[in-house]
Amino acid sequence: MSQATSQGPLLDVQFAPRLSIDQVEEGQQFAPKFDAHGLIACVTTDATSGEVLMLGYMNRDALKKTIQTGEAHYWSRSRQVLWHKGATSGLVQKIREIRVDDDQDAIWLRVDIDGGASCHVGYRSCFYRIVPHEACAAQPLVFAESKKVFDPVKVYGDAPNHTQL
Numbered sequence: 001m002s003q004a005t006s007q008g009p010l011l012d013v014q015f016a017p018r019l020s021i022d023q024v025e026e027g028q029q030f031a032p033k034f035d036a037h038g039l040i041a042c043v044t045t046d047a048t049s050g051e052v053l054m055l056g057y058m059n060r061d062a063l064k065k066t067i068q069t070g071e072a073h074y075w076s077r078s079r080q081v082l083w084h085k086g087a088t089s090g091l092v093q094k095i096r097e098i099r100v101d102d103d104q105d106a107i108w109l110r111v112d113i114d115g116g117a118s119c120h121v122g123y124r125s126c127f128y129r130i131v132p133h134e135a136c137a138a139q140p141l142v143f144a145e146s147k148k149v150f151d152p153v154k155v156y157g158d159a160p161n162h163t164q165l
Helices: 021-026 060-069 152-156
Strands: 040-046 052-058 073-076 081-084 093-100 106-113
Touching: 052 060, 052 073, 052 106, 060 073, 060 081, 060 093
Parallel strands: 040 106
Antiparallel strands: 040 052, 073 081, 093 106
16 A cells, blocks of 8 residues: 555555455454445454444455554444544544454454544443433433543534434
8 A cells, every 4th residue: 555654554445355254253364244235344443441442343444444544443333434532532542452253254353542532422432322221212221421431522523423313
């Protein structure tokens, strides 16, 4: 690749073809399985505490850029764009470790976060509410995080919210 970063030239990331169950489940080749939409699920946790920060999706380019740069990139399903986490907010997720599950159809990122938060709503984790065990319309969600880490209006200004109804 002709691109470069401050760390030097980007790696030419190649994914292995998926040839056998043994290769995928027990082999040493990275052969991720993208779904019919070209995406793979990605769980992201804090590398130190283990707290789940977010669930996102990656396409081939996002996964390659994550490996190449050492910073998390995702595919935004709502905006239909490649998204460098923290490019706007400054809340960059620095990769400490990338793992793949047994059949290589899910990614787990262990990250350190500049600014200490991952959620665009302002909370540390995107999983800031608890669903009561007796969940029904009458039972309210319970906030596990009561305080935002940052003010989304100050960080994002009048940028459109990507949450879809």
